[in-house]
Amino acid sequence: MSVMVNIHKTHRQFTAGLEAVPADGETVGECLSSLIERYPQMKTALWDAKGRLKNQIEIYVNMESAYPDELRKRVNPGDQIHITVMLAGG
Numbered sequence: 894m895s896v897m898v899n900i901h902k903t904h905r906q907f908t909a910g911l912e913a914v915p916a917d918g919e920t921v922g923e924c925l926s927s928l929i930e931r932y933p934q935m936k937t938a939l940w941d942a943k944g945r946l947k948n949q950i951e952i953y954v955n956m957e958s959a960y961p962d963e964l965r966k967r968v969n970p971g972d973q974i975h976i977t978v979m980l981a982g983g
Contacts, residue, residue, distance in 0.1 A: 896968050899975040907934040922964035951977045
C-alpha cells in the first residue's frame with residue numbers, strides 16, 4: 894500500500910530536493926524501510942548506530958504524533974507520514 898512520506902527540509906538533500914515521496918508498507922517502520930531502499934543516505938539521517946530511530950526524529954501520521962510506538966503504527970493507503978526534526982538551541 895502506498896503512503897506519502899513528507900521529508901523535513903534538512904533531509905531533502907538525500908531525496909534530490911523532493912518534499913514528499915511515496916513509500917510502501919503497512920506500518921511506519923515498513924514505509925521508512927521502503928524510503929531507505931530508494932534513498933539509502935536517509936538511513937544515517939534517521940537511525941543511530943544501534944539501529945534505533947534517532948532521538949531528535951519525530952514521526953507524525955496524518956498530523957498526529959505516532960509516539961511512542963511510531964515504527965509499529967499502522968498506516969492506510971493515502972496516509973501522510975511526516976518526518977520532523979526536533980531542533981534544540983538558544
